[in-house]
Amino acid sequence: MNTRAWIVFLDESGVSLLPQIRRTYSPRGRTPLLRHRLNWKRASMAGALGYHSTDPDRGARLCFHLKPGSYDTAGLIEVLEQMKVFYRGERVVLVWDGLSAHWSRAMQAWVAEQDWLTLERLPAYAPELNPVELLWSSLKKRELANLAGDHLADVADATEQGIHRINTNPQLPWSFLAHTGLTIHPPHQLNLRKDQ
Numbered sequence: 584m585n586t587r588a589w590i591v592f593l594d595e596s597g598v599s600l601l602p603q604i605r606r607t608y609s610p611r612g613r614t615p616l617l618r619h620r621l622n623w624k625r626a627s628m629a630g631a632l633g634y635h636s637t638d639p640d641r642g643a644r645l646c647f648h649l650k651p652g653s654y655d656t657a658g659l660i661e662v663l664e665q666m667k668v669f670y671r672g673e674r675v676v677l678v679w680d681g682l683s684a685h686w687s688r689a690m691q692a693w694v695a696e697q698d699w700l701t702l703e704r705l706p707a708y709a710p711e712l713n714p715v716e717l718l719w720s721s722l723k724k725r726e727l728a729n730l731a732g733d734h735l736a737d738v739a740d741a742t743e744q745g746i747h748r749i750n751t752n753p754q755l756p757w758s759f760l761a762h763t764g765l766t767i768h769p770p771h772q773l774n775l776r777k778d779q
Contacts, residue, residue: 588674588701589644590767591633591666594715595654595682598626598727598738626735627653628742629662630715632756633675634767643756644669645718647746649739656684660693667699678703680713714759721749721759 626649633644646669648662666675679685681704694702710716726745727738749755760767 588636588676589633589670590636591631591644591646591670591675591677592713592715593629593631593662593677593679594710594713594719595627595629595659596719597653598628598723598742625653626651626738627658628719629654629659630718631662631666631677632714632718632759633670634756634760636676636767639768642753643760645746645750645756649742651735654684656687656689659684659690663693663697663700667697670699672699674699674701676701676703678705678713680705680710681707712763712765714756714763714765717759717762718749718756721745721755 629648631646633646635641646666648665650658654662663677666677677700679702684690685702686704694700705712722742722745725748726741
């Protein structure tokens with residue numbers, strides 16, 4: 584593994600026009616009601632949180648992609664093409680789960696042609712090791728909570744507001760990583776040399 588690379592965690596999630604029901608406040612005696620059209624239209628989101636392996640001062644980077652429907656191998660390759668531009672040719676070690684589209688023959692063939700990209704697989708059934716899961720949780724608890732939009736564009740707008748909120752808080756992406764218990768940077772070693 585290249586030691587001067589971005590370590591990037593990628594994950595996908597789905598959203599729909601059905602509201603994410605969350606508790607909320609209201610005046611006493613006035614129960615809040617959500618009215619929506621029971622529309623099942625869905626969109627998929629892909630998020631990639633990147634941390635530089637040797638230079639924490641470079642900050643965390645968030646790359647985001649939203650599309651109607653769901654991701655397949657071709658859709659994920661489109662996301663990776665966007666990431667390639669986002670990281671401008673820098674080395675990337677991509678860490679993601681075992682979704683079949685991540686490890687398909689077409690994906691493996693595409694990755695084999697990429698000199699900037701190395702793939703690593705998360706352990707099976709370990710979503711708690713992916714900081715992007717906390718990104719989804721943050722969006723769904725804030726911007727998407729109780730959102731009863733009429734169109735997927737309403738969901739997309741709310742999601743983009745959430746991404747902007749996360750991007751403008753430089754500590755939030757690092758807190759997602761800290762919550763997983765993983766570290767990118769080794770702790771600084773003290774020089775404890777005995778004088779003789």
